[in-house]
Amino acid sequence: TTSTLRSCPVYYKRQELEHIQDGRDPYLFGGIYKERPCLNCRRGGLWSKFCSFGTQPTGQPHWDQQICSAQQTGFVKSTLRLKQGPEMLQLTPCDLWPHLRGRTLWVIGDSMAKDLYRALRCFLIEFQDLHTYYASNNYTAMGLLDNIPGQGQPWCAHMMHDTRLCQIHAVQGHLLAGPWQQGNRSGPGVLPVLLESIARPDDIFVVHVGLWHRRSRPEVCTNNFAGSFPNWFFMETPKQHFDSPDGDFDEAWVGARSGPFICQPVPGVALGPNGSVAAQAGSEQVAAVVHGTWRNAAVHSVLERQYGMPVLPVYNSTVTAWEYHRNNSQGRECSHYCFPSAPQLWVWTLKKSLDAHPPQALQQANATQKKRKRDSWGCAKVLDREESRVGLPKPKHAVVEDMPNNGLQQLRQQQRRQQASSTDEPDQQQQQQQQPGIDSSVRVPVAQLQHMQGALQRLHNQNKYLLQLLRQRRRQQRQARLVAGRRGTGGT
Secondary structure, eight states, X not given: OHHHXXXXXXXXXOOOHHHHHTTOOOGGGTHHHHSSOOSGGGSOHHHHHHTXXXXXXXXXXXXXXXXXXXXXXXXXXXXXXXXXXXXXXXXXXXXXXXXXXXXXXXXXXXXXXXXXXXXXXXXXXXXBOSOOEESBSOHHHHHHHHTSTTOOOOEEEEETXXXXXXXXXXXXXXXXXXXXXXXXXXXXOHHHHIIIIIXXXXXXXXXXOOTTOOTTOOGGGGOOOTTTOSSEEEEOOOOOOOSSTTSSOOGGGTTTOOSOOOOOOOTTXXXXXXXXXXXXXXXXXXXXHHTTHHHHHHIIIIIITTTOOOEEOOSGGGTTOGGGEXXXXXXXXXXXXXXXXXXXXXXXXXXXXXXXXXXXXXXXXXXXXXXXXXXXXXXXBOOOTTHHHHOOOOOHHHHHHHSOHHHHHHHHHHHHHHHHHTTSOOHHHHTSOOOTTXXXXXXOOHHHHHHHHHHHHHHHHHHHHHHHHHHHXXXXXXXXXXXXXXXXXXXX
Protein backbone atom coordinates (compact mmCIF):
# COMPACT_ATOMS: atom_id res chain seq x y z
CA THR A 1 0.00 0.00 0.00
CA THR A 2 0.97 3.64 -0.28
CA SER A 3 1.32 4.11 3.47
CA THR A 4 3.47 0.98 3.69
CA LEU A 5 6.00 2.24 1.17
CA ARG A 6 6.02 5.72 2.64
CA SER A 7 6.87 4.32 6.07
CA CYS A 8 9.77 2.27 4.69
CA PRO A 9 13.15 3.97 5.21
CA VAL A 10 14.71 2.40 2.10
CA TYR A 11 13.27 2.71 -1.41
CA TYR A 12 12.66 -0.50 -3.40
CA LYS A 13 11.20 -0.48 -6.88
CA ARG A 14 8.92 -3.46 -7.34
CA GLN A 15 10.63 -5.89 -9.72
CA GLU A 16 8.83 -6.74 -12.94
CA LEU A 17 7.74 -10.36 -13.03
CA GLU A 18 8.83 -10.62 -16.67
CA HIS A 19 12.37 -9.58 -15.72
CA ILE A 20 12.53 -12.25 -13.02
CA GLN A 21 11.24 -14.87 -15.45
CA ASP A 22 13.97 -13.75 -17.87
CA GLY A 23 16.71 -14.41 -15.32
CA ARG A 24 16.96 -11.58 -12.81
CA ASP A 25 17.22 -12.61 -9.17
CA PRO A 26 14.34 -11.75 -6.82
CA TYR A 27 15.33 -9.48 -3.94
CA LEU A 28 14.75 -12.33 -1.50
CA PHE A 29 17.23 -14.57 -3.33
CA GLY A 30 20.15 -12.18 -3.78
CA GLY A 31 18.67 -9.56 -6.07
CA ILE A 32 19.40 -6.81 -3.54
CA TYR A 33 23.08 -7.23 -4.41
CA LYS A 34 22.62 -7.47 -8.16
CA GLU A 35 19.59 -5.37 -9.07
CA ARG A 36 20.12 -2.12 -7.10
CA PRO A 37 22.86 0.17 -5.73
CA CYS A 38 23.15 -1.30 -2.21
CA LEU A 39 25.68 0.51 -0.02
CA ASN A 40 25.81 -2.09 2.76
CA CYS A 41 26.41 -4.77 0.13
CA ARG A 42 29.80 -3.16 -0.63
CA ARG A 43 31.05 -2.60 2.91
CA GLY A 44 32.68 -5.98 3.50
CA GLY A 45 32.69 -7.72 6.84
CA LEU A 46 30.97 -10.97 7.73
CA TRP A 47 27.33 -10.16 6.99
CA SER A 48 27.94 -8.12 3.86
CA LYS A 49 29.95 -11.00 2.40
CA PHE A 50 27.80 -13.88 3.63
CA CYS A 51 24.60 -12.30 2.34
CA SER A 52 26.10 -11.97 -1.14
CA PHE A 53 25.44 -15.73 -1.40
CA GLY A 54 28.81 -16.58 -2.87
CA THR A 55 29.75 -13.54 -4.97
CA GLN A 56 31.86 -12.24 -2.04
CA PRO A 57 33.16 -15.33 -0.16
CA THR A 58 34.00 -14.88 3.50
CA GLY A 59 37.03 -17.16 3.22
CA GLN A 60 35.82 -19.11 6.28
CA PRO A 61 34.59 -22.70 5.75
CA HIS A 62 31.91 -22.48 8.44
CA TRP A 63 30.17 -19.71 6.50
CA ASP A 64 31.05 -20.49 2.89
CA GLN A 65 29.87 -24.11 3.23
CA GLN A 66 26.37 -22.77 3.93
CA ILE A 67 26.16 -21.21 0.45
CA CYS A 68 24.49 -23.14 -2.36
CA SER A 69 26.73 -24.56 -5.05
CA ALA A 70 26.37 -23.36 -8.63
CA GLN A 71 24.35 -26.48 -9.44
CA GLN A 72 22.07 -25.99 -6.44
CA THR A 73 21.60 -22.32 -7.32
CA GLY A 74 20.49 -23.35 -10.81
CA PHE A 75 17.97 -25.79 -9.33
CA VAL A 76 16.65 -23.11 -6.96
CA LYS A 77 16.18 -20.50 -9.68
CA SER A 78 14.45 -22.85 -12.11
CA THR A 79 12.14 -24.16 -9.38
CA LEU A 80 11.28 -20.66 -8.21
CA ARG A 81 10.23 -19.49 -11.65
CA LEU A 82 8.12 -22.59 -12.25
CA LYS A 83 6.38 -23.05 -8.90
CA GLN A 84 6.32 -19.77 -6.97
CA GLY A 85 3.73 -17.06 -7.39
CA PRO A 86 4.40 -13.42 -8.23
CA GLU A 87 3.88 -12.16 -4.67
CA MET A 88 6.87 -14.11 -3.36
CA LEU A 89 9.04 -13.42 -6.40
CA GLN A 90 8.33 -9.68 -6.22
CA LEU A 91 8.61 -9.40 -2.43
CA THR A 92 10.56 -6.41 -1.11
CA PRO A 93 11.81 -5.73 2.44
CA CYS A 94 9.26 -2.91 2.60
CA ASP A 95 6.47 -5.52 2.50
CA LEU A 96 7.78 -7.04 5.73
CA TRP A 97 8.90 -3.82 7.41
CA PRO A 98 5.50 -2.52 8.69
CA HIS A 99 5.15 -5.60 10.90
CA LEU A 100 8.63 -5.14 12.38
CA ARG A 101 8.99 -1.38 12.68
CA GLY A 102 9.50 -0.21 16.26
CA ARG A 103 9.65 -3.77 17.62
CA THR A 104 12.18 -6.49 18.34
CA LEU A 105 11.75 -9.71 16.39
CA TRP A 106 13.13 -12.55 18.52
CA VAL A 107 14.08 -15.75 16.67
CA ILE A 108 14.61 -18.40 19.33
CA GLY A 109 15.53 -22.06 19.06
CA ASP A 110 17.93 -24.46 17.43
CA SER A 111 20.01 -24.20 14.26
CA MET A 112 16.92 -24.15 12.03
CA ALA A 113 15.76 -21.03 13.86
CA LYS A 114 19.23 -19.60 13.40
CA ASP A 115 18.92 -20.18 9.64
CA LEU A 116 15.68 -18.18 9.64
CA TYR A 117 17.49 -15.41 11.54
CA ARG A 118 20.28 -15.38 8.95
CA ALA A 119 17.82 -15.30 6.05
CA LEU A 120 16.01 -12.35 7.66
CA ARG A 121 19.25 -10.55 8.33
CA CYS A 122 20.28 -10.91 4.69
CA PHE A 123 16.90 -9.75 3.39
CA LEU A 124 17.09 -6.67 5.64
CA ILE A 125 20.77 -6.00 4.88
CA GLU A 126 20.12 -2.33 4.03
CA PHE A 127 18.26 -1.59 7.27
CA GLN A 128 21.12 -2.36 9.71
CA ASP A 129 24.61 -1.13 10.59
CA LEU A 130 26.16 -4.61 9.98
CA HIS A 131 27.36 -4.96 13.58
CA THR A 132 26.06 -7.42 16.17
CA TYR A 133 25.22 -6.41 19.74
CA TYR A 134 24.31 -8.08 22.99
CA ALA A 135 20.55 -8.07 23.46
CA SER A 136 20.61 -5.97 26.63
CA ASN A 137 22.74 -3.86 28.94
CA ASN A 138 21.39 -6.01 31.78
CA TYR A 139 24.49 -8.15 32.20
CA THR A 140 22.81 -10.40 34.77
CA ALA A 141 20.23 -11.36 32.16
CA MET A 142 22.93 -11.73 29.53
CA GLY A 143 24.88 -14.07 31.81
CA LEU A 144 21.82 -16.23 32.37
CA LEU A 145 21.13 -16.50 28.64
CA ASP A 146 24.78 -17.07 27.72
CA ASN A 147 24.90 -19.91 30.27
CA ILE A 148 22.27 -21.93 28.38
CA PRO A 149 23.62 -25.28 27.09
CA GLY A 150 24.59 -24.96 23.45
CA GLN A 151 25.60 -21.27 23.72
CA GLY A 152 22.63 -18.97 24.20
CA GLN A 153 24.08 -16.21 22.02
CA PRO A 154 21.54 -13.46 22.88
CA TRP A 155 22.65 -11.27 19.98
CA CYS A 156 20.88 -8.58 17.97
CA ALA A 157 21.16 -6.51 14.81
CA HIS A 158 20.12 -2.88 15.34
CA MET A 159 18.00 -1.47 12.54
CA MET A 160 16.26 1.76 11.64
CA HIS A 161 13.20 3.18 13.42
CA ASP A 162 13.95 1.61 16.83
CA THR A 163 13.77 -1.89 15.35
CA ARG A 164 15.86 -4.95 16.14
CA LEU A 165 16.33 -8.50 14.90
CA CYS A 166 17.58 -10.82 17.67
CA GLN A 167 18.46 -14.48 18.05
CA ILE A 168 18.76 -16.76 21.08
CA HIS A 169 20.13 -20.27 20.63
CA ALA A 170 18.13 -22.71 22.78
CA VAL A 171 17.87 -26.17 21.30
CA GLN A 172 15.25 -27.84 23.53
CA GLY A 173 11.86 -26.91 24.90
CA HIS A 174 12.77 -27.23 28.58
CA LEU A 175 15.43 -24.53 28.03
CA LEU A 176 12.64 -22.17 26.98
CA ALA A 177 10.35 -22.72 29.93
CA GLY A 178 12.92 -23.56 32.59
CA PRO A 179 14.22 -24.08 35.11
CA TRP A 180 16.89 -26.31 33.60
CA GLN A 181 19.86 -28.22 35.00
CA GLN A 182 22.71 -29.93 33.22
CA GLY A 183 25.52 -31.33 35.33
CA ASN A 184 26.62 -28.63 37.74
CA ARG A 185 25.00 -25.90 35.65
CA SER A 186 21.45 -24.63 36.07
CA GLY A 187 19.35 -21.59 35.35
CA PRO A 188 15.93 -20.17 34.54
CA GLY A 189 14.43 -20.63 31.11
CA VAL A 190 14.85 -18.25 28.20
CA LEU A 191 11.31 -16.91 28.27
CA PRO A 192 11.20 -15.98 31.97
CA VAL A 193 14.43 -14.01 31.55
CA LEU A 194 13.11 -12.25 28.45
CA LEU A 195 9.73 -11.46 29.96
CA GLU A 196 11.09 -10.07 33.22
CA SER A 197 14.21 -8.25 32.05
CA ILE A 198 14.47 -7.59 28.31
CA ALA A 199 11.46 -8.07 26.05
CA ARG A 200 8.50 -5.77 25.52
CA PRO A 201 4.85 -6.86 25.25
CA ASP A 202 4.66 -5.77 21.60
CA ASP A 203 7.75 -7.71 20.51
CA ILE A 204 7.40 -10.64 18.09
CA PHE A 205 8.65 -14.13 18.94
CA VAL A 206 9.34 -16.94 16.47
CA VAL A 207 10.42 -20.24 18.02
CA HIS A 208 11.60 -23.54 16.63
CA VAL A 209 12.77 -26.52 18.68
CA GLY A 210 12.30 -29.77 16.83
CA LEU A 211 15.32 -31.66 15.57
CA TRP A 212 16.85 -32.02 19.02
CA HIS A 213 13.65 -33.59 20.37
CA ARG A 214 13.34 -37.31 19.89
CA ARG A 215 10.18 -39.21 20.71
CA SER A 216 11.30 -39.50 24.33
CA ARG A 217 11.54 -35.68 24.67
CA PRO A 218 8.20 -34.21 23.55
CA GLU A 219 7.89 -31.69 26.41
CA VAL A 220 8.32 -28.79 24.00
CA CYS A 221 4.74 -29.42 22.87
CA THR A 222 3.24 -29.40 26.38
CA ASN A 223 4.23 -25.89 27.46
CA ASN A 224 2.04 -22.89 26.74
CA PHE A 225 3.65 -19.46 26.50
CA ALA A 226 1.05 -17.75 24.34
CA GLY A 227 -0.56 -16.01 27.30
CA SER A 228 2.68 -14.26 28.24
CA PHE A 229 3.62 -13.09 24.75
CA PRO A 230 0.71 -12.16 22.47
CA ASN A 231 2.81 -12.01 19.29
CA TRP A 232 3.96 -15.61 19.29
CA PHE A 233 4.67 -17.95 16.36
CA PHE A 234 5.99 -21.50 16.27
CA MET A 235 7.86 -22.71 13.18
CA GLU A 236 7.32 -26.20 11.83
CA THR A 237 10.32 -28.52 11.60
CA PRO A 238 11.57 -28.67 7.98
CA LYS A 239 11.95 -32.07 6.32
CA GLN A 240 15.16 -34.07 6.53
CA HIS A 241 16.33 -36.28 3.65
CA PHE A 242 18.64 -38.91 5.13
CA ASP A 243 18.89 -42.42 3.69
CA SER A 244 16.18 -43.77 5.98
CA PRO A 245 12.66 -44.95 5.10
CA ASP A 246 11.03 -41.64 6.07
CA GLY A 247 14.06 -39.40 5.53
CA ASP A 248 14.52 -38.55 9.22
CA PHE A 249 17.76 -39.01 11.12
CA ASP A 250 17.51 -42.39 12.81
CA GLU A 251 17.76 -42.30 16.62
CA ALA A 252 20.02 -45.37 16.47
CA TRP A 253 22.64 -43.31 14.61
CA VAL A 254 23.24 -40.94 17.53
CA GLY A 255 26.90 -41.30 18.50
CA ALA A 256 27.37 -44.13 16.00
CA ARG A 257 27.25 -42.47 12.60
CA SER A 258 28.59 -39.21 11.21
CA GLY A 259 28.81 -37.56 7.80
CA PRO A 260 29.11 -37.28 4.95
CA PHE A 261 25.60 -38.51 4.30
CA ILE A 262 23.75 -39.24 1.09
CA CYS A 263 20.66 -37.08 0.77
CA GLN A 264 17.81 -38.61 -1.16
CA PRO A 265 14.13 -37.96 -1.88
CA VAL A 266 11.51 -39.63 0.27
CA PRO A 267 10.10 -42.40 -1.94
CA GLY A 268 6.45 -42.19 -2.86
CA VAL A 269 5.98 -38.54 -1.83
CA ALA A 270 5.21 -35.64 -4.17
CA LEU A 271 4.42 -31.95 -3.77
CA GLY A 272 1.20 -30.83 -5.42
CA PRO A 273 0.77 -27.59 -7.41
CA ASN A 274 -1.15 -26.00 -4.52
CA GLY A 275 1.62 -26.76 -2.01
CA SER A 276 -0.01 -29.86 -0.55
CA VAL A 277 1.87 -33.14 -0.05
CA ALA A 278 0.57 -36.36 -1.59
CA ALA A 279 1.81 -39.92 -1.17
CA GLN A 280 1.32 -43.38 -2.57
CA ALA A 281 -1.00 -45.58 -0.53
CA GLY A 282 0.20 -48.58 1.42
CA SER A 283 3.12 -47.22 3.46
CA GLU A 284 2.62 -46.17 7.08
CA GLN A 285 5.93 -44.27 7.11
CA VAL A 286 5.13 -42.38 3.93
CA ALA A 287 1.71 -41.51 5.34
CA ALA A 288 3.44 -40.03 8.39
CA VAL A 289 5.59 -37.89 6.09
CA VAL A 290 2.46 -36.48 4.46
CA HIS A 291 1.19 -35.37 7.87
CA GLY A 292 4.46 -33.66 8.81
CA THR A 293 5.97 -36.56 10.79
CA TRP A 294 5.39 -36.88 14.54
CA ARG A 295 7.05 -33.56 15.47
CA ASN A 296 4.84 -31.31 13.38
CA ALA A 297 1.74 -33.40 14.05
CA ALA A 298 2.26 -32.76 17.78
CA VAL A 299 2.84 -29.04 17.21
CA HIS A 300 -0.43 -28.65 15.33
CA SER A 301 -2.50 -30.80 17.70
CA VAL A 302 -1.24 -29.13 20.89
CA LEU A 303 0.07 -25.63 20.22
CA GLU A 304 -2.19 -24.66 17.33
CA ARG A 305 -5.48 -26.43 18.11
CA GLN A 306 -5.42 -26.40 21.91
CA TYR A 307 -3.72 -23.07 22.53
CA GLY A 308 -4.42 -21.17 19.30
CA MET A 309 -0.77 -20.42 18.62
CA PRO A 310 -0.02 -19.52 14.96
CA VAL A 311 2.31 -22.01 13.27
CA LEU A 312 4.64 -21.10 10.39
CA PRO A 313 3.94 -23.76 7.72
CA VAL A 314 7.45 -24.34 6.34
CA TYR A 315 7.34 -28.14 6.17
CA ASN A 316 5.57 -28.76 2.87
CA SER A 317 7.94 -26.56 0.87
CA THR A 318 10.88 -28.71 2.02
CA VAL A 319 9.42 -32.21 1.55
CA THR A 320 10.84 -32.56 -1.97
CA ALA A 321 13.81 -30.18 -1.52
CA TRP A 322 16.37 -32.94 -1.00
CA GLU A 323 18.84 -31.37 -3.47
CA TYR A 324 19.28 -28.17 -1.43
CA HIS A 325 21.08 -29.48 1.64
CA ARG A 326 24.49 -28.04 2.49
CA ASN A 327 27.85 -29.31 3.69
CA ASN A 328 29.47 -29.03 7.09
CA SER A 329 32.94 -29.95 8.35
CA GLN A 330 32.12 -33.65 7.84
CA GLY A 331 30.70 -33.27 4.34
CA ARG A 332 27.12 -33.33 3.12
CA GLU A 333 24.42 -33.35 5.80
CA CYS A 334 20.75 -33.80 5.09
CA SER A 335 19.08 -31.54 7.68
CA HIS A 336 20.05 -27.93 7.00
CA TYR A 337 19.54 -26.10 3.73
CA CYS A 338 21.94 -23.96 1.73
CA PHE A 339 21.56 -20.21 1.15
CA PRO A 340 19.60 -19.03 -0.74
CA SER A 341 16.98 -21.77 -0.86
CA ALA A 342 14.50 -23.01 1.76
CA PRO A 343 15.42 -20.43 4.47
CA GLN A 344 14.38 -17.66 2.09
CA LEU A 345 11.00 -19.34 1.64
CA TRP A 346 10.63 -19.25 5.43
CA VAL A 347 10.95 -15.46 5.33
CA TRP A 348 8.06 -15.38 2.86
CA THR A 349 6.08 -17.74 5.09
CA LEU A 350 6.72 -15.48 8.09
CA LYS A 351 5.49 -12.47 6.13
CA LYS A 352 2.27 -14.26 5.18
CA SER A 353 1.76 -15.41 8.78
CA LEU A 354 2.23 -11.85 10.05
CA ASP A 355 -0.34 -10.68 7.50
CA ALA A 356 -2.79 -13.30 8.76
CA HIS A 357 -2.03 -12.65 12.45
CA PRO A 358 -1.00 -8.98 12.69
CA PRO A 359 1.02 -8.14 15.81
CA GLN A 360 -0.81 -6.13 18.43
CA ALA A 361 -0.69 -2.38 17.91
CA LEU A 362 2.31 -0.49 19.20
CA GLN A 363 1.72 1.86 22.07
CA GLN A 364 2.61 5.44 21.25
CA ALA A 365 5.78 6.34 23.14
CA ASN A 366 6.98 9.82 24.00
CA ALA A 367 10.59 10.95 23.62
CA THR A 368 11.52 9.92 27.17
CA GLN A 369 10.07 6.44 26.73
CA LYS A 370 11.84 5.99 23.40
CA LYS A 371 15.16 6.99 24.97
CA ARG A 372 14.59 4.57 27.86
CA LYS A 373 13.85 1.82 25.36
CA ARG A 374 17.02 2.51 23.40
CA ASP A 375 19.11 2.74 26.57
CA SER A 376 17.99 -0.76 27.55
CA TRP A 377 19.36 -2.18 24.31
CA GLY A 378 22.75 -3.80 24.45
CA CYS A 379 25.47 -1.39 23.33
CA ALA A 380 28.36 -3.87 23.58
CA LYS A 381 29.34 -5.28 20.21
CA VAL A 382 30.00 -8.99 19.85
CA LEU A 383 31.76 -10.88 17.07
CA ASP A 384 30.07 -13.87 15.52
CA ARG A 385 31.94 -17.06 14.76
CA GLU A 386 35.15 -16.35 12.77
CA GLU A 387 34.06 -12.74 12.25
CA SER A 388 37.42 -11.46 13.49
CA ARG A 389 39.08 -13.33 10.61
CA VAL A 390 36.70 -11.86 8.05
CA GLY A 391 37.18 -8.30 9.30
CA LEU A 392 34.80 -5.53 10.24
CA PRO A 393 32.68 -3.63 7.68
CA LYS A 394 34.02 -0.43 6.19
CA PRO A 395 32.42 2.90 7.14
CA LYS A 396 29.78 4.03 4.66
CA HIS A 397 31.65 7.19 3.69
CA ALA A 398 34.72 5.12 2.75
CA VAL A 399 32.60 2.97 0.44
CA VAL A 400 30.97 6.02 -1.15
CA GLU A 401 34.35 7.65 -1.77
CA ASP A 402 35.59 4.49 -3.51
CA MET A 403 32.53 4.16 -5.75
CA PRO A 404 32.87 5.04 -9.44
CA ASN A 405 30.95 8.05 -10.71
CA ASN A 406 28.16 5.94 -12.18
CA GLY A 407 27.70 4.22 -8.82
CA LEU A 408 27.36 7.57 -7.08
CA GLN A 409 24.86 8.71 -9.66
CA GLN A 410 22.78 5.54 -9.13
CA LEU A 411 22.88 6.17 -5.40
CA ARG A 412 21.64 9.73 -5.88
CA GLN A 413 18.86 8.50 -8.15
CA GLN A 414 17.82 6.05 -5.45
CA GLN A 415 17.73 8.89 -2.91
CA ARG A 416 15.51 10.90 -5.26
CA ARG A 417 13.14 7.95 -5.63
CA GLN A 418 13.00 7.59 -1.86
CA GLN A 419 12.16 11.28 -1.61
CA ALA A 420 9.50 10.93 -4.30
CA SER A 421 7.98 7.91 -2.56
CA SER A 422 7.38 10.10 0.49
CA THR A 423 5.08 12.37 -1.50
CA ASP A 424 3.89 10.45 -4.57
CA GLU A 425 1.98 7.24 -5.22
CA PRO A 426 4.23 4.14 -5.44
CA ASP A 427 4.88 2.44 -8.75
CA GLN A 428 2.30 -0.33 -8.33
CA GLN A 429 -0.41 2.18 -7.37
CA GLN A 430 0.11 4.67 -10.20
CA GLN A 431 -1.86 2.61 -12.69
CA GLN A 432 -4.96 2.55 -10.52
CA GLN A 433 -7.64 5.13 -11.20
CA GLN A 434 -8.11 7.81 -8.61
CA GLN A 435 -11.17 7.20 -6.47
CA PRO A 436 -13.90 9.80 -7.00
CA GLY A 437 -15.20 11.97 -4.23
CA ILE A 438 -11.89 12.58 -2.44
CA ASP A 439 -11.62 16.09 -1.06
CA SER A 440 -8.19 17.43 -2.01
CA SER A 441 -8.52 20.19 0.55
CA VAL A 442 -8.31 17.80 3.53
CA ARG A 443 -5.59 19.05 5.82
CA VAL A 444 -2.71 16.88 6.96
CA PRO A 445 -2.01 16.97 10.74
CA VAL A 446 0.87 19.25 11.75
CA ALA A 447 2.80 16.42 13.39
CA GLN A 448 2.63 14.36 10.20
CA LEU A 449 3.77 17.33 8.12
CA GLN A 450 6.70 17.91 10.46
CA HIS A 451 7.65 14.25 10.23
CA MET A 452 7.54 14.36 6.43
CA GLN A 453 9.53 17.59 6.34
CA GLY A 454 12.18 16.07 8.59
CA ALA A 455 12.45 13.00 6.38
CA LEU A 456 12.72 15.13 3.24
CA GLN A 457 15.38 17.29 4.86
CA ARG A 458 17.46 14.23 5.75
CA LEU A 459 17.18 12.95 2.20
CA HIS A 460 18.12 16.41 0.90
CA ASN A 461 21.22 16.45 3.10
CA GLN A 462 22.23 12.99 1.87
CA ASN A 463 21.82 14.12 -1.73
CA LYS A 464 23.94 17.20 -1.04
CA TYR A 465 26.67 14.99 0.42
CA LEU A 466 26.66 12.69 -2.62
CA LEU A 467 26.66 15.68 -4.97
CA GLN A 468 29.64 17.18 -3.15
CA LEU A 469 31.51 13.90 -3.50
CA LEU A 470 30.76 13.81 -7.22
CA ARG A 471 31.99 17.37 -7.71
CA GLN A 472 35.10 16.71 -5.64
CA ARG A 473 35.82 13.59 -7.68
CA ARG A 474 35.48 15.51 -10.94
CA ARG A 475 37.75 18.32 -9.70
CA GLN A 476 40.37 15.76 -8.74
CA GLN A 477 40.13 14.13 -12.15
CA ARG A 478 40.46 17.48 -13.96
CA GLN A 479 43.44 18.44 -11.81
CA ALA A 480 45.09 15.08 -12.49
CA ARG A 481 44.63 15.56 -16.25
CA LEU A 482 46.12 19.07 -16.05
CA VAL A 483 49.14 17.82 -14.12
CA ALA A 484 49.62 14.97 -16.57
CA GLY A 485 49.39 17.40 -19.50
CA ARG A 486 52.00 19.73 -18.04
CA ARG A 487 54.39 16.87 -17.46
CA GLY A 488 53.89 15.70 -21.00
CA THR A 489 54.86 19.14 -22.41
CA GLY A 490 57.79 19.67 -20.07
CA GLY A 491 55.95 22.17 -17.84
CA THR A 492 56.41 22.49 -14.09
